[in-house]
Amino acid sequence: MRAIPYQFVVNEVAKMCQEANFELGNDVIDAFQDALKNETSPIGQNILQDLIENANIASSERIPMCQDTGGSVFIVELGQECHIEGGSIYDAINEGVIKGYEEGYLRHSIVDNPLTRTKSKTYNSPAIIHIEMRPGSECTIHMSAKGGGSENMSALKMMKPSDGIEGVKAFILDTVKNAGPNACPPLVVGIGIGGNFERCAYLAKKSLFRPIGHRSQHQELAELELELMAKMNLLGIGPQGMGGSTTALDVKIEIEPCHIAALPVAINLNCHASRHKEINL
Ligand code: SF4
Incomplete structure (x- = not known):
């Protein structure tokens, strides 16, 4: 059985939360560039250029690309020969989200109660976590900062x-x-x-x-x-x-x-x- 230390997961998840908010993936930037070549509206072209510039500024200045820093959604592909040593994977991911959002000065966008609208005191947690079991001992974590x-x-x-x-x-x-x-x-x-x-x-x-x-x-x-x-x-x-x-x-x-x-x-x-x-x- 392969063991992954709890704190390692916390730290990696914290990094992911910040990188997701600061660095738009190349697939999205390339899609903006492609769209710019085909967009027929001058206003649409200007907006696409602004989106590219916005992504560049967010990346170079390490600031969020949008004020809505998203709800944190995870899909974990967890090998059945792998376990988190020192705690549960749910706790490790949530602690990573709290650390990442707190240290990255990212807006916390989660309310504890959807009816009373009281704000979560634990930054952007709880995250939405889906776990898919796999054969083997690999562990792959996919994270999305999903806009509301x-x-x-x-x-x-x-x-x-x-x-x-x-x-x-x-x-x-x-x-x-x-x-x-x-x-x-x-x-x-x-x-x-x-x-x-x-x-x-x-x-x-x-x-x-x-x-x-x-x-x-x-x-x-x-x-x-x-x-x-x-x-x-x-x-x-x-x-x-x-x-x-x-x-x-x-x-x-x-x-x-x-x-x-x-x-x-x-x-x-x-x-x-x-x-x-x-x-x-
Ligand atoms: S849905 Fe939210 S995260 Fe997405 S662009 Fe709009 S305000 Fe930003």
Whole structure:
């Protein structure tokens, strides 16, 4: 059994939280650059240039790229021959989030109680943590600093099998259209189809961890991702909702089997601050 010290996990998670907020991934920057070449609206072009400049300033001055420093979402691929020595992986990740957000002067955006709105006293914790067990002794942690505005415009629908693929496409496009400027476009659109009520939401979230430009390995889903992205970019919403041809930077679809009576579909919108980091421990 391989052991990873608790404090090592805490320190690595703290680093990830800061890097996610300070350094936008190359996949996102490249997507901005590509969009700039194709954007038809002069205002849209200016906004894309501003987003690139904003990302450069955040990186060079070590400041957050957005005032919304995100809710911390983790997917951990944990080998069954590996354990955290000295504490639980949940505690280690939450302690890392607290350390990273406190020491990085990152806004703490979590309320302890969604009804009374009392603010969490432990910086950005608790994090949302999903653990996927794997064979072997590796441990890979994926982290996203997920923006609240884009999360708010996400949607889930228990569709009927008779709605079919055309019904699914219409629901996805309506969700993006209804979001308009509120999800801070240009967007990365994560889609989960199948599973059940909670599983399709997880699939949609998980799809957002795939880097921009990485297509589904299923040919028909890869084609559907491109078809939906092209249709989203004809909606005219554009960068920051100011009009233009860049509403979506990418579309990701994850799919799983489901009940004979069901067609669950979840759409998790991510804003242009599409922040995700990964470490192998
Ligand atoms: S949704 Fe994204 S871009 Fe908009 S305020 Fe939140 S983090 Fe920033």
